[in-house]
Amino acid sequence: MKKFILILLLFINSSIYAATYYVDAVNGNDSNDGLSPATAWKSLSKVASYPFVAGDNILFKRGGKFNGSFRFRRNGQVDQPITFASYGEGTKPVLSCIKTVKLNWLSNGDNLWKTTDISVPIQRIKRNNKEILQAHSIEELGKKVPDMITWYKSGNTLYLYSATDPNGDNFTYSECSEIILTVGISNLVFKDLSFEGGNVAALNAISGSNITFKNLDLGKMSFMGIQFESKGKPSENIIVDGCNVDADWTLNYFNGGIGFKTWRGAREGIFFNGNFNNAIIKNSIFKNWHHSGINIWANPTNPNYVNNMKIINNYITSPNIPYGGKLSFAGNVRNSEIAYNTFENMYGGRMQMDGNNNHVHNNLFNNLYNATIKYGEGGGIRLGNWNRENYGHIIEYNVFKNCYSNAIDVGGTNHPNNGVHDIIFRNNVFEADVNSQLFGSYIYIRKGDTTYNLSFINNNFLTFSNNDKILNRSGTRYTLIEFNGKNFDDGTIAMENYSSSDYTLVVGYNGQVPVVTNNTQSTSQIDTVGTKATGPFIMDKSGLH
Secondary structure (H helix, E strand, O other), rough: OOHHHHHHHHHHHHHHHOEEEEOOOOOOOHHHHHHHHHEEOOOOHHHHHHOOOOOOOEEEEOOEEEEEOOOOOOOEEOOOOOOEEEEEOOOOEEEEOOOOOOOOHHHHHOEEEEEEOOOOOOEEEEEOOOEEEEEOOOOOOOOOOOOOOOEEOOHHHHEOOOOOOOOOOOEEEEEOOOEEEEOOOOOEEEEEEEEEEEOOOOEEEEOOEEEEEEEEEEOOOOOOEEEEEEEEEEEEEEEEEOOOEEOOOOOOHHHOOOOOOOOOOOOOOEEEEEEEEEOOOEEEEEEEOOOEEEEEEOOOOOOOOOOOOEEEEEEEEEOOOOOOOOOEEEEEEOOOOEOEEEEEEEOOOOEEEEOOOOOOEEOOOEEEEEOOOOOOOOOOOOOOOOHHHHHHHOEEOOEEEEEOOOOEEEEEOOOOOOOEEEEEEEEEEEEEEOOOOOOOOOEOOEEEEOEEEEEEEEOOOOOOOOOOOOEEEEOOEEHHHHHOEOOOOOOEEEEOOOOOOOEEOOHHHHHHHEEEOOOOOOOOEEEEOOOOOOOOOOOOOOOOO
């Protein structure tokens, strides 16, 4: 009884003493009590050291910039989270660990300079406020791809390729691994904030549950936007909602050639690694990430599992990088839903999935090109068995437009497990520009002992003649007529598929419906829900490399 009363008193006390604290980068003072805008604190270090309780709000003044990084060690409660948010008028407050300095450079000859002034393991650098391209070896320095590869870091030595003396120039980099780190902390909300920097990620959470990331701006000078590692016990109810996760990437390395290293400073928009239940990523934008806009990794060797994850109503694009931007569902990802997302204007970008019993529906895959630096990477959905058995999915009511290589690519990874099987593709629309001649076939099946029991039912394959080959099955190509009614020796079937330029589907981010009324309309001419779309469709490459 005494124990119950003590717990009750602690709960009541935490409710009574929950408060709202204000932080003002310009007019604040860490000697203040922080309990009003007039007595606001000033710094992130004050926030890091204060013993917050469940229900507290930490509000940063809009228009301000708060420099530094910290580990947050306080838990909220399920019904009383600790909330980081904003107050006042103007732009979102910026939490940043970006530093701009003049470095001491020594000439190493042949336009090569070096310094040991930066001790942290950096990922991205700006010179005089313009980002410069990272090398993966010192031998790459000075190579044009077409932008010049300019810097390389080995241990504590930073090398710079420059025809002019860099002494006196300003160099900007991230001096922290992450701006906010939490380890085993639960019941938090981060909303209406902007983050810059992070050589691991802008926000890095290790384990914990009931954490919401809402209406955040992330990615500038960051290696990743959000990294969430769940170790041991599954993390539950992780929500990413309405965030703008933009790498702010402007450099061009499209001419690096096949085999050229794929990432040069910005890797994953969001990276979930480990065990998760009931996580959701929704209503967000992911732009110019060099591997994945969204990467969900449940390592089956640990084993880890991702259950009931929802990827809903997101816009994923990477027009300024030669490989990446995709959605990757890898490992033991199961019973999850991917719906109403737009995947658009990407090189090597696609949706890549293994796991089991996932539902993929009402997505738009539009203008997805082969990667210029990684052979064969492109298309709409890739189903392999890289990490585990891949089966039981339903893929329906999606629209695939101009997917270079193939819209659907199944099997063929030769992993020693039970393969890719028992997957249903139904009621999808496949469309491409006949003039571009960029795609091989809409469907590519990599025939083998580990690929079997696929069903293609009532799909609409827009073709331009009865001789168009819509299926490539390990080198053997089939027209729609040949494909329909075919019962293959691996148990794959095709039935009631057809070709019609007249269709209506609600697909993509915010319910976009791609509309084509003649042969010159571009992909940017998108109408709203409920409009009927017709073909043929002409690929619009404007603004793309």
